[in-house]
Amino acid sequence: MKRKKLPFILSLATVFLLSGTETSGAKEHPCLILTKSGVEEAQRILGKAPLFDSTLEEIRAEIDGVVSLPIEVPFPKDAGGGYTHERHKKNYMQMYHAGILYQIYKDKKYALFIEKMLKEYAGLYPSLPLHPVQKSKYRGKLFWQGLNECVWLVHASQAYDCVYDFLSAQDRKYIEENLFYPMVEFISEDNHETFNKIHNHGTWAVAGVGMIGYVMNDNDMVQRALLGSDKKGDTGFLRQMDMLFSPDGYFTEGPYYQRYSLQPFIVFGQAIQNNEPERDIFAYRDSILTKAVNTSLQLAYTDGQFFHLNDALDKTWHSIELVYGVDIAYSVTKDAGLLAIAEEQGRVVLGDAGLSVAKALQDNQKQPYLLKTSLIRDGSEGNEGGIGVLRIGDRKDQTCVVFKATAQGMGHGHFDKLSISFYDNGKEILQDYGAARFLNIEPKNGGHYLPENDTWAKQTIAHNTLVVDESSNYGGKLEVAEKYAPTITKFTDRDNYKLVAATESNAYPGVTMSRTVVLVKLKEIGNPIVIDYFTASSETEHQYDLPFYFMGQLMHTDFQYQAFSEFREPLGKDNGYQHIWKEAMGKSEKSSASMTFLNGNRFYTITTLTTPDTELFLNRIGANDPDFNLRNEPAFMLRERTKNKIFLSVIEPHGEFNPREEYTAQPYSAIQNIGLSPDKNSIQITTVNQEKIMVAIR
């Protein structure tokens, strides 16, 4: 499968290249996210759109507390989480907020605060060497990572825009020559590789450069941001819009980074729209920007928590990036479901888009936001696998299984082909571990990714998917992994029956893996259940391991095991196995095995087909972790040594544990056993009431 052939998309960018208009003449300020007409509108309806008012009040309280304090622009020294890092982050946020306040209230104290701070930065910046912390390959000057420098510029350009007319021509000249031009040079020339990269680092870079370009009315700078350093369009923002999202609006690094990368896309998109409306940027590539916002929301569970795919940490759609995303998407599409999310977010963008959201909410235009069963394709052409999200139930009690059969997802991707995660009853039940990182916590490796992110979190065994011969997909090699993607073979979305299937034959040479996941609600069984049909076929014998990282306390198993109660050893030596404690090991004497655990107030049983050779493990994360970087959470794992193997399992939520009312209902599974039909097209489930149910799995 080749990934680089994109003639159609190239031609789209070319059209834009030709139609790119010259910006010229005097410019109105502000002109980026907040515009002059937006300011007038905001002043007109002040006090009449509560969410806008409360967001504004919040930043006014913050800024009024600091405008009269001494400005601190420290010489850069610390990594993420350290003092100078946090100070420079605070500074750009405060300037950004002060700019909005100045525009709306026209109180000079806010403008003077920004003037003073920008001058301090202008005094410091020209003399700055590269940041002394050398942990990142992409170093900044103010920050240890060039990425943060671009984020600084995205915010500072908006602050500068807001006080542009306030500043004297002489001050503007001083600030532009000593701060913005050198910073743009640093970002776009010294680091031209990143600037021209089709990567979210590149997006932040072009957004910063393009936005300050609009403010300074420097058309050449804007052109380079839109079309790349050489202005030919094979890099730059438009090309990123072509390449970084699939046709379904999926960003290949996964939801956590999709959220992060969304901000420069949507913010710069809004700035382009306001400065060059003739580009109609929000219509570009079949409205890819607003599509990406919606896809981002669809990659979350009912509480707004994004699925923990790839290098993910806990983030919800309440995060600031999605505030930008939802507000700007609403202002473009007027999709009333987005208002429900905006209301939950509890704040709006203090710009034209946020105003439109706050007004619409005040006018009671909100509709429920629907989380849907969907297949979201990966790859810029949509042919590099995808994510299947199967859901039954509304946001109050939804059963949801996430099936990840995407491309690798660049540097933040995990070796997790065909893995699943499972949510129910408002909680994560079968977890994807996500990243091993404590973001911004200095004592934990400077807040950066931990070594265990590579040795554990990225490895195949850290996921709810098949591991062959204790090794990771593609030998754990990124450059190999990037060549391939699984193939989605089926997707069905009917009432009470949802199915997604995919196959992958490159992750392990000589082994073809296929997985079909069905989410089905049966009248004989109360809650929706997941049917998980995983096959591995090979001409040679292999060790096949299939773990389920369940969240909760083990209640019961219907098989005997030997518990390693008095000493404990790791499960293996390498590829993540060294981080797993082997807690118990057993076999089933029947043709199936089941284990039940409790999570919150609901029970879950995994019932799986077994043979006399199937080994059943109870494991726990945490071995070889001398710095206590990992979460010590459990797993149930199936193992068998053979050529061709079918793992057939059912994951069943059941019963209720109610400690407040002190009752417990159905703590045991409703399923007595399971079997595969001879043609392998269906599963037969026998309930404890001796009902027999056939469910198609193909």
Place this chain on the structure above:
Amino acid sequence: MKRKKLPFILSLATVFLLSGTETSGAKEHPCLILTKSGVEEAQRILGKAPLFDSTLEEIRAEIDGVVSLPIEVPFPKDAGGGYTHERHKKNYMQMYHAGILYQIYKDKKYALFIEKMLKEYAGLYPSLPLHPVQKSKYRGKLFWQGLNECVWLVHASQAYDCVYDFLSAQDRKYIEENLFYPMVEFISEDNHETFNKIHNHGTWAVAGVGMIGYVMNDNDMVQRALLGSDKKGDTGFLRQMDMLFSPDGYFTEGPYYQRYSLQPFIVFGQAIQNNEPERDIFAYRDSILTKAVNTSLQLAYTDGQFFHLNDALDKTWHSIELVYGVDIAYSVTKDAGLLAIAEEQGRVVLGDAGLSVAKALQDNQKQPYLLKTSLIRDGSEGNEGGIGVLRIGDRKDQTCVVFKATAQGMGHGHFDKLSISFYDNGKEILQDYGAARFLNIEPKNGGHYLPENDTWAKQTIAHNTLVVDESSNYGGKLEVAEKYAPTITKFTDRDNYKLVAATESNAYPGVTMSRTVVLVKLKEIGNPIVIDYFTASSETEHQYDLPFYFMGQLMHTDFQYQAFSEFREPLGKDNGYQHIWKEAMGKSEKSSASMTFLNGNRFYTITTLTTPDTELFLNRIGANDPDFNLRNEPAFMLRERTKNKIFLSVIEPHGEFNPREEYTAQPYSAIQNIGLSPDKNSIQITTVNQEKIMVAIR
């Protein structure tokens, strides 16, 4: 220290014995919690007291869904959590609710439902043998525990009361002769030992018997409930009121069982008040019943979660027992702070007391409920130690340390002399493990206490207190432990400075232990800190272990340790040590050691004085736990072998981890080191800014 001499209290009971009035003549029904005049009042204000209305609507929805279904009164078979157990529990609740509905709406369907069900029980009961499950020494007939039988009676007596006038004399005779008299006989005669026990099982027994006695107008039955089988007053309800609470309203088994035992006390108290107002039962023993309600509320953290002392599970003041407690206490005391709790509870007692609460809430009489720093004495004379609860901050962000220096607390007591637990920022930070039990979850030992409750949870090493020579207090022997209690030596409650101290010299023969806990807010350090000064003195050498069961992820230590990363062994062999995995071990090269962990969005550092001989352990619960009954949570432990030892530690909340806004503040402690003054009267704290602070610890 002797525990049995109670002349003053005996004489109180005697006064009541003499003044006990005869109940006679015809009786109005209902007469227990809901009275005839209460019914009239409820009918009058229906629709005007929202909390009463919504509670009523809730039970109406429930009962309307079941009144026309077939009655199920199964032959008793299952233990807690099992089908017949849960069915009989549901039955008494449904009868109880149907009775209220009948009284208020006068719809016969509710009365007929009760009539039918009581007749079914009357048909079954005379033939019942003891319950087949033999796990409890105190077996019932309907239930595996006699306790549940009494709870059944407390509810069924109220249902019967509500339909008393509806039933024909013949039906009443049938039900009384076949159900209530045999059940009273079973509870009060067959099980006269429990009935006459000064124990919460006894309270449920006398409450059930006394309440059905009032309904059936059987004065002899009531007298036995109030004064014991022999009606002499040395057992029975009044004697229980004398003996089971300390003068501060503390129930010796701890807050979890205080909550549980509160219900029969307060409910039967209300029934007595309504039937024999001349007893003025709520004034008895300096208003001990309402005092006990308030003490119960004070034994909780800001979220209403009761401290996990002794055999505790998760329970909050939102539980039904406290709904009774708060409503009935409010109706007696008119303490407007209780209304705040009632509002949080979101439901009221459907009786006279609940009506008064709902009306007062509707009239906006609510005041904030204040959680106070307090010393709550244990022992019926108040001289058997106590619990110090030190608090700084209101319910929004409160730092709270709980110091347990009580008597043993009978069978549910733990060997945890001088232990502490610590709460901050809405969370439990240093945990008391509580009980090892999954209440009502059949697969976990029938829902009963697990074997690990004895081998782990009750043992001294499971608590944040000193362990001498790897053994538990009093050799782990209940009958020895019951002879002694610590002595509270000091209690101070000033603004920003709270102290409690106690000493105990019987828990370990030849070793005197003293602990002083100070909660202090210093201007040099942002958050309130805990100073923990623990001394052990002996003429012979001992191994002293002091663990801190911290909740959270380890961030940082300032000492080197050896991590047991590739194999793991238990810390010891017995007395709970067999359940601890030894994860790491080290020593400090300085005169102190510190470790920092993250819980929620705040960091915590424990800084402790060390000598070259102090061994520092990082442990984890979970060894020798083949059934996965324990929670695998961590501990930091200090160990030293010597004669006299001072453990001096500071527990400091600091900083902020904000993943949403992506910043981190002060992830390191503000304390550089600590030292003890030569006279041992104060601690000297040196901050990282080189400020030196002296704080008195005596």
